Amino acid sequence: MADILIPDALELKLSPKDFQTDQDVRWCPGCGDYSILKQVHTILPQLGLKKENIVFISGIGCSSRFPYYTNTFGMHSIHGRATAVASGLKATRPELSVWIVTGDGDAMSIGGNHFIHLLRRNFDVNILLFNNQIYGLTKGQYSPTSEENKITKSTPYGSVDHPFNPIALALGADATFVARSIDRDPAHLQQMLLRTWKHKGASFLEIYQNCNIYNDGAFEIFTEKATKKENDLFLVHGQPLVFGNLEDKGIRLDGFTPQVVSLTNGYSKDDLMIHDENDINKSMILSRLYEMKSEEYIFPKPFGVFFIRDRSTYEEVMNEQINTSVGKLGKGDLDKLLIGKENWIVE
Amino acid sequence: MGVETKILEEVVIKFAGDSGDGMQLTGGQFTNTSALFGNDLGTFPDFPAEIRAPQGTLAGVSGYQLNFGSKEIFTPGDLCDVLIAMNSAALKVNLSNLKSDGIIIANISGFDVKNLKLAGYDKSPIDDGSLEGFNLIKMDVTKLTRDAIEDIPLGVKEKDRCKNMFVLGFLYWMFDRPMENTINFIQSKFSNNEDVREANLRVLKAGYHYGDTTETFTTRFHVEKAKMEPGTYRNIMGNQAVAIGLVAASQRSGLPLFLGSYPITPASDILHELAKYKNFGVRTFQAEDEIAAICSCIGASFGGSLAITTTSGPGMALKAEAMGLAVMLEIPLIICNIQRGGPSTGLPTKTEQSDLMQAIYGRNGECPMPVIAAKSPADCFDAVFEACKISVQHMTPVIFLSDGYIANGAEPWKFPLTSQLDEIKAEFAKPLENNEKFLPYQRDEKLSRPWAVPGTKGLEHRIGGLEKENITGNISYEAQNHEFMVKLREEKVNRISDYIPLQELDNGPEKGELLVVGWGGTYGAIKAAVKELLTEGYKVSHIHLRHLKPFPKNLGEILNNFEKVMIPEINNGQLVKIIRDKFMIPAIPYNKIQGIPIQKTELIVKIKELLQ
Numbered sequence: 001m002a003d004i005l006i007p008d009a010l011e012l013k014l015s016p017k018d019f020q021t022d023q024d025v026r027w028c029p030g031c032g033d034y035s036i037l038k039q040v041h042t043i044l045p046q047l048g049l050k051k052e053n054i055v056f057i058s059g060i061g062c063s064s065r066f067p068y069y070t071n072t073f074g075m076h077s078i079h080g081r082a083t084a085v086a087s088g089l090k091a092t093r094p095e096l097s098v099w100i101v102t103g104d105g106d107a108m109s110i111g112g113n114h115f116i117h118l119l120r121r122n123f124d125v126n127i128l129l130f131n132n133q134i135y136g137l138t139k140g141q142y143s144p145t146s147e148e149n150k151i152t153k154s155t156p157y158g159s160v161d162h163p164f165n166p167i168a169l170a171l172g173a174d175a176t177f178v179a180r181s182i183d184r185d186p187a188h189l190q191q192m193l194l195r196t197w198k199h200k201g202a203s204f205l206e207i208y209q210n211c212n213i214y215n216d217g218a219f220e221i222f223t224e225k226a227t228k229k230e231n232d233l234f235l236v237h238g239q240p241l242v243f244g245n246l247e248d249k250g251i252r253l254d255g256f257t258p259q260v261v262s263l264t265n266g267y268s269k270d271d272l273m274i275h276d277e278n279d280i281n282k283s284m285i286l287s288r289l290y291e292m293k294s295e296e297y298i299f300p301k302p303f304g305v306f307f308i309r310d311r312s313t314y315e316e317v318m319n320e321q322i323n324t325s326v327g328k329l330g331k332g333d334l335d336k337l338l339i340g341k342e343n344w345i346v347e
Numbered sequence: 348m349g350v351e352t353k354i355l356e357e358v359v360i361k362f363a364g365d366s367g368d369g370m371q372l373t374g375g376q377f378t379n380t381s382a383l384f385g386n387d388l389g390t391f392p393d394f395p396a397e398i399r400a401p402q403g404t405l406a407g408v409s410g411y412q413l414n415f416g417s418k419e420i421f422t423p424g425d426l427c428d429v430l431i432a433m434n435s436a437a438l439k440v441n442l443s444n445l446k447s448d449g450i451i452i453a454n455i456s457g458f459d460v461k462n463l464k465l466a467g468y469d470k471s472p473i474d475d476g477s478l479e480g481f482n483l484i485k486m487d488v489t490k491l492t493r494d495a496i497e498d499i500p501l502g503v504k505e506k507d508r509c510k511n512m513f514v515l516g517f518l519y520w521m522f523d524r525p526m527e528n529t530i531n532f533i534q535s536k537f538s539n540n541e542d543v544r545e546a547n548l549r550v551l552k553a554g555y556h557y558g559d560t561t562e563t564f565t566t567r568f569h570v571e572k573a574k575m576e577p578g579t580y581r582n583i584m585g586n587q588a589v590a591i592g593l594v595a596a597s598q599r600s601g602l603p604l605f606l607g608s609y610p611i612t613p614a615s616d617i618l619h620e621l622a623k624y625k626n627f628g629v630r631t632f633q634a635e636d637e638i639a640a641i642c643s644c645i646g647a648s649f650g651g652s653l654a655i656t657t658t659s660g661p662g663m664a665l666k667a668e669a670m671g672l673a674v675m676l677e678i679p680l681i682i683c684n685i686q687r688g689g690p691s692t693g694l695p696t697k698t699e700q701s702d703l704m705q706a707i708y709g710r711n712g713e714c715p716m717p718v719i720a721a722k723s724p725a726d727c728f729d730a731v732f733e734a735c736k737i738s739v740q741h742m743t744p745v746i747f748l749s750d751g752y753i754a755n756g757a758e759p760w761k762f763p764l765t766s767q768l769d770e771i772k773a774e775f776a777k778p779l780e781n782n783e784k785f786l787p788y789q790r791d792e793k794l795s796r797p798w799a800v801p802g803t804k805g806l807e808h809r810i811g812g813l814e815k816e817n818i819t820g821n822i823s824y825e826a827q828n829h830e831f832m833v834k835l836r837e838e839k840v841n842r843i844s845d846y847i848p849l850q851e852l853d854n855g856p857e858k859g860e861l862l863v864v865g866w867g868g869t870y871g872a873i874k875a876a877v878k879e880l881l882t883e884g885y886k887v888s889h890i891h892l893r894h895l896k897p898f899p900k901n902l903g904e905i906l907n908n909f910e911k912v913m914i915p916e917i918n919n920g921q922l923v924k925i926i927r928d929k930f931m932i933p934a935i936p937y938n939k940i941q942g943i944p945i946q947k948t949e950l951i952v953k954i955k956e957l958l959q
Contacts, residue, residue: 073809075646077642077672081638081639085642087634088632091632091643092652093802096802322630330626332598332624337624342581342582343580344580
C-alpha cells in the first residue's frame with residue numbers, strides 16, 4: 001500500500017505513540033478491540049495527516065469507547081447516531097478526516113436508519129464496524145448480526161431473529177467502498193484500514209471482533225490455524241478466488257451460481273471467478289457466499305475489499321451548489337434580504 | 348344608481364373554500380396589496396391537514412382570515428365583516444364567526460345539490476331565507492370565470508382554477524384597492540405559461556369590472572392608511588422571519604449556517620426558505636429523520652457552524668436524547684419548535700402552545716436549556732436572533748418556540764438594517780503550541796467553556812455524553828462530581844439572566860389589581876384586549892414573556908406588584924404551573940385548547956370577571 005503514503009507523512013514525524021491518550025483503556029482483558037485500536041494507531045501516522053485534522057466519532061457500546069483512547073478530536077455521541085453526527089460535521093468541514101467507530105448493535109440496530117442513509121449520500125467518511133455478533137456493554141443479549149437460534153440472556157430458547165449481513169446491507173444501500181477484515185489478522189486489518197481511508201466517499205469496513213466474555217470463539221474457524229485456510233477466502237482484485245489448506249480450492253461461477261471446485265481434480269485457476277472490485281453483481285454474489293448452502297461442500301468467508309466505486313460525495317456537491325450560487329448571485333447581501341422585494345414607507 | 352363609499356377603520360375578511368380553491372393564495376394577495384397600501388394588519392391561515400380532503404366536505408374547508416385597518420391591528424380579528432364562501436361547506440364552517448350584519452359573498456355553483464348534500468344542508472341556505480340579516484351577495488363565480496376566458500384554449504379544470512382570481516378582483520373593487528401588485532405576481536408566477544397567465548389576468552380584471560359595471564352593488568368600502576410608527580415596512584410571515592433571522596445571526600456572528608431538518612408541519616417552510624439562501628453560504632440538510640436532523644447539527648456545531656434544527660412537537664420528542672447530548676457537550680445549537688396541537692400527531696395544521704413543559708423539562712436527567720418564545724410573526728426575527736446570540740455566547744443549546752398561528756400569520760414589519768443588529772461574538776479556543784494541555788471544560792465568568800473546533804492545533808480532545816469532570820472533561824462517575832456538575836450546568840443557564848433585558852411592562856399601570864402574563868402567539872389578543880379595557884377605564888396590565896428560561900431577573904418583583912395574575916394560554920395550563928412553582932403565587936389560568944387562537948373578546952369577558 002506504499003502508493004498512499006504521502007511525503008508529508010514522514011515530515012510530520014508522528015508515531016503510533018502520538019495517537020495514544022492518557023486514559024486507561026477499559027475494555028475487558030483479551031477483547032478484540034485492543035488489536036483494532038493498535039492497528040488504527042499503527043496506520044494513523046502513515047496517513048500524512050495532522051492530528052488536529054482527524055476526528056473519531058462513535059455511538060454507544062464497547063466499540064464506541066474508542067475515541068477516548070485516540071489522541072485526535074473525538075466525540076462519544078449517543079446510541080446509533082455517530083453516523084448522523086459525522087454527516088453534519090463532514091457537510092460543514094469537508095477537509096477533515098472523519099472516522100466513525102461503531103458496533104453491530106449501534107450501527108445495525110438502533111442506528112440502522114442513519115447507517116444506510118449515510119452510505120447512499122456518500123459522505124467521505126470511514127466507518128469501522130466492530131462486529132462481535134453480540135451485545136457486550138449491556139451484558140450479553142443477541143444482536144442484529146447474531147445467528148438464528150442463538151441462546152443468549154434475552155433468548156433462552158434461542159433467537160428467533162434472522163440476522164443482517166452487514167456487507168450485503170452496505171452494498172444494498174449503494175455504499176461506494178465495502179470491505180471486511182478481522183481483529184486477529186493485524187497485517188490484513190492494517191491493509192484494509194489504509195484502503196478504507198484511501199477511498200474517497202463513504203467507506204465501510206466490517207471488522208470481525210471477538211467478544212471473549214459473551215461470544216467467545218464466534219470467529220474461531222476464521223482465525224485458528226487448523227481451520228482458517230479452509231474457511232477464509234482472501235479477495236484480491238484481478239486474481240482468481242483460491243483458498244484451502246493447500247490453495248487447492250477455488251470459487252467458480254456456474255452462471256450466477258458460485259460453486260466450490262477442487263483445483264486438483266479437473267479445474268484450474270483459469271476456470272475460477274476472478275475478483276473484480278468494480279463489479280457490483282460479483283460483489284453481491286460474494287457478499288452472500290458464506291450463506292450459500294451445498295450438500296457437497298462448505299463455502300469460505302470472504303475477507304478483503306468486496307466493492308469500490310467512484311461517486312461524487314455529498315459534501316462536494318453541496319459545496320458546489322453554494323459556489324455556483326455565489327457565482328451567479330454574488331455573495332449574499334443581508335441588507336437586501338432584510339429589505340425584501342416589496343416595501344412601503346410610513347412618514 | 349350611484350355607488351357610495353363608506354370609510355371603515357378596520358375590516359375582517361375570511362376567505363373560505365375547498366382546499367383546492369386557492370384561498371390561501373387569494374388571502375395572501377389581498378394581504379400584500381393591503382400592506383403595500385399602508386394598512387396595519389394581521390392574518391390567520393387555517394387549513395386542513397389533508398392536502399386535498401374530499402372536495403366539498405366540511406373537512407376540506409381551507410380558510411384565510413385577514414384583519415386590516417387604519418388603526419393598530421394586533422390580531423387577525425375575532426368576528427368577520429366579510430365571508431367569502433366558495434361552496435356550501437365553507438359557509439357552514441364559518442357562518443358562526445360572521446358578524447350579525449356581515450357580508451356573505453357566495454359562489455352559487457358551490458351551492459348545487461351535490462355541494463349542499465356534502466355540507467349537510469337540506470335546503471340551500473342562500474335561497475331559503477335563513478341568511479336574513481346578513482348582506483348576501485350571490486354570484487356565479489364559476490360561470491363568470493368560464494365566460495371571461497371562453498376563448499383561451501385551456502381545459503375546464505384549468506379554467507376553474509382561476510375562479511379565486513375573480514373573487515380577488517371583485518374584492519379589490521369592493522375595497523378600493525389597486526390590482527398592480529397581483530398583476531405583477533401573476534405575470535411572474537406564470538411567466539412560462541402564456542395561456543394560464545392570460546387567463547388569470549383576465550379573470551382578475553373580470554372580477555373587478557363585475558363590481559364596477561353590475562349595478563347591483565351600491566356600496567364600496569375604503570380603509571385609510573394606518574398611522575404607524577414612521578419607517579420602511581414590509582409584510583412578513585412568521586416562518587419567513589425565522590429564516591431571515593437565522594441568516595442575519597449567521598452574518599452577524601461570522602459563522603456559517605447549517606440547518607439539519609426533517610420536514611414537519613408547520614415548520615417545513617423554514618427549511619424551504621433557507622434552502623434558497625445558498626449564496627449566503629447556508630447549508631441545508633434534509634435528514635432521514637428528526638434524530639438525524641439534530642445529530643447532524645451537533646456534528647456541524649462541533650465543527651464550528653451555527654447549527655439549527657427546525658421541527659414541531661412530535662419531532663421535538665424524538666430529538667430529546669440528542670438535546671441532552673448537546674447540553675453535556677455544551678455547544679451552541681438552536682432547536683426551533685413551531686408548535687402544533689398534540690399529543691402524538693395531534694392537530695398538525697392547528698396551533699397550540701402545549702410544548703412549553705416539553706421545552707423546559709422534557710429530557711432525561713437534569714437537563715437545563717434556555718427557552719425563548721416569539722410573540723408575533725415579525726417578532727420571530729428578533730426572538731430567533733436572540734436565541735442564536737445566547738446559544739453562541741453562552742455555549743449552550745437553546746430552544747426557540749413559535750407556533751402554527753404566528754408561523755403562518757403575517758404582519759407589517761419595520762425591519763432593521765444590518766448595522767442595527769447586534770454583533771454575535773463567537774469565541775473559539777486558540778491553537779496551543781508546545782504540548783500545552785488543553786482543558787475543554789475550563790470556564791469563563793459566564794460559566795461557558797471554549798468552543799474548540801477540529802483543525803485547531805493542540806486542541807485535540809474527546810467529549811461525549813458521559814458525565815465528566817469539570818475543567819478536564821475526563822469521564823467521571825464520582826458521586827460528588829455528578830452533583831456538582833448538575834448544579835453547575837443549571838447555574839450556567841440561570842446566569843444568562845444577567846445578560847438578558849429586564850422584563851418590561853407592555854401596557855397598563857405598574858402596580859394594581861390584575862396583571863395578564865402572556866407568552867408566545869397570544870400576544871396580539873392580550874394586547875388588544877388590555878388596550879381596549881384600559882381605554883374603558885379598567886385597571887389591568889400586561890407583560891409578555893420572551894424569556895421562559897431563565898426568566899428575567901425582575902419577574903418576581905413585577906408579579907408581586909399585582910393582587911391577581913392571570914395567564915392565558917393555548918394549552919391546559921403550562922406556564923401557569925411554572926410560575927406558581929417558581930414564585931409561589933396563585934396565578935389564574937385561562938385556557939383554550941381548540942387548535943385556534945384565543946380571541947380578544949373572550950379575554951375581555953374573563954378579565955372583567957376577575958376585576959369584579
